[in-house]
Structures are given as structure tokens and as C-alpha cells.
Amino acid sequence: MLKTLRQIVRTGIVTEALPAAADELRVREALESRIREVLGRALCIRQVDAGSCNGCELEIHALGNPIYSLESAGIRFVASPRHADLLLVTGPVSRHMEVALRRTYDATPDPKLVVAVGDCGACGGIFGEGYASCGAVSNVIPVDVVVPGCPPSPTRILAGILAAISGSTAPQAIRANP
Amino acid sequence: MDRATPPQAAAGVAKLVIESNEWRELAQDVAAASGRLLALWGSRSLVNGDVLRAVVVAPPRALLVTVPLQDGTRRFPGVEHVFPAAGRMQRAVFDLSGLRSSDPDTRPWLRHAAWPADAFPLATDAMPPSSPSPVDDYAFVRVEGDGVHEIAVGPVHAGIIEPGHFRFSVVGEKVLRLEERLGYVHKGIERRFTELKILDGHRLAARISGDSGVAFSWAYCEALERMSGLQLPGRALMLRALALELERIANHLGDLGALGNDAGFAFGLAQFSRLKELLLRATEQALGQRYLLDFLVPGGTHRDLAPDGAAALGRCVDRIEAEAQVLRGIYDEHTGVRDRFAGTGTVLPELAAWLGLVGLPARASGQPLDLRIDLPQPPYDALDVNRCVQHDGDVLARVTLRFEEIVESLRLVRQMLRALPSGAHIVPVSVPAAGSLGVGLVEGWRGPVVVGLEAGPDGAISRCHPQDPSWHNWPALEHAVIGNIVPDFPLINKSFNLSYSGHDL
Numbered sequence: 001m002l003k004t005l006r007q008i009v010r011t012g013i014v015t016e017a018l019p020a021a022a023d024e025l026r027v028r029e030a031l032e033s034r035i036r037e038v039l040g041r042a043l044c045i046r047q048v049d050a051g052s053c054n055g056c057e058l059e060i061h062a063l064g065n066p067i068y069s070l071e072s073a074g075i076r077f078v079a080s081p082r083h084a085d086l087l088l089v090t091g092p093v094s095r096h097m098e099v100a101l102r103r104t105y106d107a108t109p110d111p112k113l114v115v116a117v118g119d120c121g122a123c124g125g126i127f128g129e130g131y132a133s134c135g136a137v138s139n140v141i142p143v144d145v146v147v148p149g150c151p152p153s154p155t156r157i158l159a160g161i162l163a164a165i166s167g168s169t170a171p172q173a174i175r176a177n178p
Numbered sequence: 179m180d181r182a183t184p185p186q187a188a189a190g191v192a193k194l195v196i197e198s199n200e201w202r203e204l205a206q207d208v209a210a211a212s213g214r215l216l217a218l219w220g221s222r223s224l225v226n227g228d229v230l231r232a233v234v235v236a237p238p239r240a241l242l243v244t245v246p247l248q249d250g251t252r253r254f255p256g257v258e259h260v261f262p263a264a265g266r267m268q269r270a271v272f273d274l275s276g277l278r279s280s281d282p283d284t285r286p287w288l289r290h291a292a293w294p295a296d297a298f299p300l301a302t303d304a305m306p307p308s309s310p311s312p313v314d315d316y317a318f319v320r321v322e323g324d325g326v327h328e329i330a331v332g333p334v335h336a337g338i339i340e341p342g343h344f345r346f347s348v349v350g351e352k353v354l355r356l357e358e359r360l361g362y363v364h365k366g367i368e369r370r371f372t373e374l375k376i377l378d379g380h381r382l383a384a385r386i387s388g389d390s391g392v393a394f395s396w397a398y399c400e401a402l403e404r405m406s407g408l409q410l411p412g413r414a415l416m417l418r419a420l421a422l423e424l425e426r427i428a429n430h431l432g433d434l435g436a437l438g439n440d441a442g443f444a445f446g447l448a449q450f451s452r453l454k455e456l457l458l459r460a461t462e463q464a465l466g467q468r469y470l471l472d473f474l475v476p477g478g479t480h481r482d483l484a485p486d487g488a489a490a491l492g493r494c495v496d497r498i499e500a501e502a503q504v505l506r507g508i509y510d511e512h513t514g515v516r517d518r519f520a521g522t523g524t525v526l527p528e529l530a531a532w533l534g535l536v537g538l539p540a541r542a543s544g545q546p547l548d549l550r551i552d553l554p555q556p557p558y559d560a561l562d563v564n565r566c567v568q569h570d571g572d573v574l575a576r577v578t579l580r581f582e583e584i585v586e587s588l589r590l591v592r593q594m595l596r597a598l599p600s601g602a603h604i605v606p607v608s609v610p611a612a613g614s615l616g617v618g619l620v621e622g623w624r625g626p627v628v629v630g631l632e633a634g635p636d637g638a639i640s641r642c643h644p645q646d647p648s649w650h651n652w653p654a655l656e657h658a659v660i661g662n663i664v665p666d667f668p669l670i671n672k673s674f675n676l677s678y679s680g681h682d683l
Binding site for chain 2: 007011094104128131132
């Protein structure tokens with residue numbers, strides 16, 4: 001126990017400041033700013049791997065590490081779409097995941113946001129469209145923000161999530177105490 | 179293996195053509211020599227028509243076996259009784275290539291209902307038609323009896339993990355049986371390869387399983403370079419090995435954190451994910467990317483080590499080594515964590531041998547195979563890799579093995595940074611002649627990664643088959659959970675950390 005505490009103290013707080021919201025990633029203006037204000041303060045995300053190579057998942061995982069510390073911004077990943085405000089979807093959407101993705105979207109209560117992560121989620125990427133791939137996430141469900149990259153860095157994904165929820169709200173307002 | 183004298187020994191992997199009725203006997207010989215079936219795929223060869231191809235290893239030998247199938251039959255002898263993991267591979271061969279094994283389980287494996295049962299995506303030039311409903315009804319094995327009920331999980335899981343379906347048959351909390359159903363992230367990778375130029379295929383190879391980008395892109399490049407007998411400069415080879423070991427360390431660090439978390443010790447996740455982030459940043463500084471999906475290219479590496487790269491990596495390696503040692507002490511002494519790890523999800527060495535486990539879970543169950551040591555390709559032939567093996571086969575053994583492999587890989591990184599040869603990091607590659615056949619074998623962090631590559635005319639790919647070690651180890655997970663409680667499944671699953679995308683293709 002002492003060793004554990006010593007390691008915690010030695011590590012200190014390593015969390016970095018949040019990036020600014022990347023407004024250029026927003027592809028759809030669907031929500032009123034008031035809803036963004038409400039969601040932005042305690043956002044619940046359901047991540048859906050709809051066919052990814054798992055590279056994007058590695059960087060999404062990194063959002064939870066103490067350096068990006070997503071939870072300290074009031075944003076957390078939840079286990080069910082029924083608890084979620086935002087779907088973070090990686091692609092390309094395989095045909096075998098098409099129905100599961102639609103059902104997940106339908107199970108998410110309104111108002112909801114969708115962020116498509118990665119080149120494959122954005123446009124099908126290197127896998128494209130084919131007999132087993134639907135390509136871009138927006139070919140299957142409506143998408144609000146697209147974060148290209150292969151894989152996009154955690155900072156970029158975070159900037160995309162903030163773009164989805166922040167509207168004109170400054171990012172500093174979201175993380176109360178960095 | 180005696181009869182498998184290589185008629186045309188290419189570097190590392192000998193090629194052998196046998197009759198269909200000799201395939202089972204060869205498989206039995208390989209199994210008797212404690213060998214492994216590493217890959218199996220169907221192909222349409224320019225010379226032989228429909229063929230079954232397999233890569234088998236029984237160190238110090240590796241063979242690429244080609245089995246021409248008689249005209250019209252499109253059937254081959256099944257070897258599931260020799261290599262249990264072959265069962266699913268054979269079902270996938272039928273789903274994609276239309277070649278049917280003689281084994282009894284003929285349920286589809288990678289095909290759900292996205293395309294019709296009589297369309298074979300790798301056997302036709304035309305794109306297979308899409309079925310109207312991609313949802314089908316899979317014949318799971320039912321367990322019946324007093325108090326038995328089923329728990330169905332997936333394909334969308336509760337965490338940030340890849341999609342797959344698990345069907346548990348349980349009594350109370352105890353798991354009687356687990357049946358996996360995979361194929362949800364099948365996106366047609368093998369057909370996609372045939373639409374790419376052979377000098378561009380490494381980019382797709384790196385994205386077969388993103389966490390193994392270096393291993394797969396290396397295996398692809400090796401297959402391609404072997405076709406023309408290209409010798410790479412020492413610096414290119416060493417940079418590739420450096421990338422492979424960094425990939426191993428990063429994944430092991432991530433897994434150790436997640437395993438602590440799954441045992442209820444969030445401290446472990448915070449600490450190890452921090453160390454992993456530091457390593458990814460040093461990797462980006464030294465080699466240009468956090469995840470090295472575009473680092474390997476045919477003929478060498480995309481870029482050289484950055485001028486300050488060796489220093490950055492050196493500092494990071496020292497720090498990770500010191501901190502990982504402290505964290506290992508904490509994991510060892512934490513009774514709650516030990517209680518969850520020890521005796522959980524056990525695969526005994528005898529079972530591991532029979533199932534033909536490979537890679538990390540195999541070495542945690544006393545199966546020593548490590549291609550870096552047993553079939554060493556340059557630069558590993560000059561690196562003296564120390565073999566890490568555990569024998570208990572439980573979650574604790576897989577955790578301990580990761581700690582040991584991190585220490586060994588950190589040592590290798592240091593050694594390579596010191597001994598990095600000067601010279602070019604890339605040389606020109608020529609387009610191989612149509613009909614050329616090459617195999618790449620790389621010991622990735624998860625286990626042996628295989629790429630079988632066949633060149634088409636005008637720089638095209640006529641066939642590319644990647645095989646992830648998860649194919650061999652997914653069936654072992656079904657055995658590992660028997661008799662354990664349902665809440666331990668995430669922990670056991672994470673201790674294997676198998677790839678869905680690398681398997682589903």
C-alpha cells in the first residue's frame with residue numbers, strides 16, 4: 001500500500017490542458033446551442049467499433065489516460081447506448097455491423113450526437129466500399145462531426161468531441177479545474 | 179517432416195507441392211514434431227488452378243505447402259483432428275474461396291448474411307451481390323439441463339473493444355460452455371488486396387489489425403522482398419526490428435494496465451497507460467508516428483531515425499524500465515490483484531499443445547515457440563533474444579510473461595540503438611514477375627503473423643492472405659473460461675487480448 005501511495009505521489013498530476021474545439025470538423029449543424037451547453041457539462045459517450053482495424057480504438061483508449069484525462073473534463077464512456085448523449089463511431093462500417101450500428105443509434109435517446117472517427121469512419125479509408133463494407137459511417141447513420149486521421153491523435157479526437165458539444169462555448173469553460 | 183525435403187529452398191520458408199491425399203499425413207508429421215499449422219488459405223493458381231495453401235512450422239523448418247485440387251471437386255481433406263484451430267480456418271476457406279473441407283462442421287464462419295452462400299468473394303472476378311438482410315441465424319450449440327441458462331453478449335460490447343458475439347451457457351455464476359461467434363468486422367480485406375498494386379499493399383497490411391501494424395506490414399514486405407531475393411541493408415532491418423519491439427512494449431504496457439483495471443485496481447490502468455503514452459510520444463519523436471502504421475515500406479523503412487530519436491527513445495526506455503519494475507512489485511504484493519489473477523482462466527500446457535496455441539498465450543502455457551529465436555530472420559539472428567516462458571497457463575502467467583517480455587524488449591531496443599548500422603534505410607524494389615509466391619513470417623507481440631502473397635500481372639496482387647495468431651488462440655479462450663465465473667470473463671479475455679479485425683479480415 002505504501003509503495004502504491006509513493007508511486008501516486010511521485011507521479012503527481014500529469015494532465016495536460018484540453019485542446020480547443022476543432023470547429024472545422026463539424027459537418028452538420030443539427031443541434032441548438034442550448035442543448036450543447038447542457039450536454040457539454042456532463043457528456044456520456046458510447047463508443048461503437050463498426051468495423052475498425054482497432055487502431056482508432058487504441059487512441060480512443062488513450063483519452064482515458066492521466067495525460068488526456070477525459071473524465072476530468074466531465075466526459076465519460078458508458079456501457080450502454082441508452083445512457084449515451086454521443087456515439088463515437090469508428091469504421092468502415094462492415095455489412096455485418098450495419099444492423100448493430102443502426103440499432104445502437106436507435107437505442108440512443110434524443111437529442112444525440114454522432115462523431116465519426118478515423119479516415120475509415122470519414123470516407124471508408126483504405127478499405128473503401130465493397131461486398132462486405134459500407135464505407136463511411138455517414139452511409140449508415142447521420143454524422144455531426146468527422147475526425148479524419150489514421151489513426152487520429154487523442155488530441156484530435158478530443159478536439160472533435162469538443163466541436164460536437166461546445167458550439168461557441170470556449171473549451172476552458174468545460175474543464176472546470178484543469 | 180522427413181519427406182518434406184525442400185525442392186526449392188527459398189530463404190527461410192521452403193516450398194512444397196503435394197497431392198491432396200498426402201495433406202493429412204504431412205499435417206500429422208508436423209504435429210508429431212510439435213509443429214504448428216500457422217496459415218491456411220484457398221487460391222486460384224495460374225499454374226495449378228484451385229489450390230489449398232498452408233504454412234506449417236516445426237523449427238528449424240518452415241514450409242509453404244501447396245495442395246492442387248483435382249478439377250471440379252473443389253474439396254480437400256480436413257485436418258481439424260490434427261490441428262483443432264484448422265476447423266475455423268477451413269470454414270473460412272469455404273466462405274471466401276468455395277473450397278470445402280471434408281470435416282463435419284460446415285457452418286459458415288466469416289460469412290454471416292452479407293453475401294449469398296453460393297457466392298465466393300475470392301473466387302469470382304465480379305463483386306458478389308449483397309444480400310438484402312445482413313442478419314442471419316447461427317446454429318449455436320445448446321447446453322441443456324436443470325438450471326442451465328444462456329447469456330448472449332455482443333456484438334456491441336460494454337467497453338471500448340472490438341465487436342464479436344459470446345454465447346455463455348451457465349449454471350448460477352459458473353460457465354459451463356462458451357461459444358464464440360466472430361466475423362462481425364469482416365470487411366473484405368483479402369479481396370481489397372487484389373484491387374491494389376503489389377508495391378502499395380503494405381499500407382493495407384498495416385491496417386489488418388492496427389495494434390499489430392508493424393508485424394503485418396513487415397510480414398507483407400518480407401513476402402514481397404523474398405520474391406525477388408532482395409537483401410535489405412542492415413540499417414533498414416534494424417529499424418524494422420526496433421519498430422517491432424516498440425510495438426510489443428506499447429501493447430504489453432496497455433494490456434498490463436487494462437488487466438489491473440479488470441481486477442478492480444484502477445491505479446494500474448492510470449500508471450501503465452501513462453507509461454504507454456510516454457512511449458508513444460518518444461516513438462513519434464524518433465520514428466515519426468505514435469503507431470507505426472506507415473513506417474515500413476517495401477525495400478526498407480519510410481524514414482530514418484530522427485537525429486534526436488536515439489536519445490529520446492533511450493531516455494524513455496530507462497524510465498519505463500525503472501517504473502515498470504516498481505509497478506511489478508506493486509502487482510505482486512497486492513493480494514486482491516493476485517487473487518483475481520492466480521488460477522483464473524487456466525490453459526494447462528498439455529491442452530495448449532493439443533490446441534496448437536501460438537504466441538504469448540502459448541508461451542504462458544509452456545509452449546516455447548518464438549519465431550525470433552526458432553526461425554530467426556535478420557536482424558534477429560544476431561540479437562540473441564532471450565526466450566520468456568511461463569508454465570501455469572493462468573491469467574497470472576500471462577501477466578508475468580508480459581512483464582518479462584517488456585524487460586527483454588527494452589533490452590533489445592537499447593542494444594539496437596547502440597548497434598544501429600550506418601547506411602541506407604531503404605533500397606529500390608522491383609515489381610515481381612506474375613505468378614511469384616512469397617511468404618513473410620514475423621513474431622508480433624501477439625504471436626506469429628503470416629502473410630502469403632501471390633503476384634499477378636503488371637504489378638497487381640493476385641492473392642494476399644494474412645493470418646493473425648488470434649485464429650489459433652480464440653478457440654483456446656473457450657477452454658480457458660470453463661469452470662470460471664462469468665465476472666472473470668473480461669479479465670480472462672483481456673489476458674489473451676486477441677484481435678477481432680485481424681481474425682475477421
